[in-house]
Amino acid sequence: MTAPLVALTDQTLGWGGQAVLRGVTLQVAPGERIVLLGRSGVGKSTLLATLHDRLTKRTALVPQDHGLVGSLSVFHNVWMGVLDDHGTAGNLRCLLWPRRSERSRVEGILDVVGLAGMGRHRVSRLSGGQRQRVALARALLRGGEVVLGDEPVTALDPAQGAALLDHLGGRFATSILALHDVDQALRVATRIVGLRAGGIAIDAPATELTEADLLALYR
Structure with a gap:
């Protein structure tokens, strides 16, 4: 039997000394595409932050606040995804004088997310949707075994969001995504974990769930 990538057993999760979720038992197996659903x-x-902290495999993260540095260029924000692959001297050199090969590598990812030619633009001047694309590009450049995303496509229209979720699915073997769109969840997930009233209310294969089952999480 394949060992789980991460496992939680009867855990109380929260922040600032305040419990948010209680009795959380959850395992993530390699190759799963898990979507977390529930009210804001x-x-x-x-839950997503806890899983991220406890994963030992290489992971890419798309945080809800994007985690970008507004004063830096799109290129440099995307390149942050691979900073830990290079030494301090190399990263400093790239900050000041990026190589053509490095810019080309990032440009290929920017083309995928719909930001072709925008590598030199300052992030502070981008729209919310463009910033979300930068965060997605950073995750795609980083790669790894697992991607975690906290509402990673909320600023995009449904068609654009669906396409980029598909790119994440093609780049990473395992994904754990917090989404708000029930239709998207049923389309991309192999398993859906629904949260309600301080705990896990649903944990089942997506093929066994209906839209009505999931909408009950929001009542």
Whole structure:
């Protein structure tokens, strides 16, 4: 039997000394595509952060606040995804004088997310949707075994969001995504974890769930 990538057993999760979720038992197996659903503030971000902290494999993260540095260029924000692959001297040199090969590598990813030619633009001047694309590009450049995303496509229209979720699915073997769109969840997930009233209310294969089952999480 394949060992789980991460496992939680009867855990109380929260922040600032305040419990948000109680009795959380959850395992993530390699190759799963898990979507977290539930009302705003129910604890999706808390659960996602806990899983991220406890994963030991290489992971890419798309945080809800994007995690970008507004004063830097799109290129440099995307390149942050691979900073830990290079030494201090190399990263400093790239900050000041990026090589053509490095810019080309990032440009290829920017083309995928719909930001072709924008590598030199300052992030502070971008729209919310463009910033979300930068965060997605950073995750795609980083790569790894697992991607975690906290509402990673909320600023995009449904068609754009669906396409970029598909790119994440093609780049990473395992994904754990907090989404708000039930239709998207049923389309991309192999398993759905629904949160309600301070705990896990649903944990089942997506093929066994209906839209009505999931909408009950929001009542």
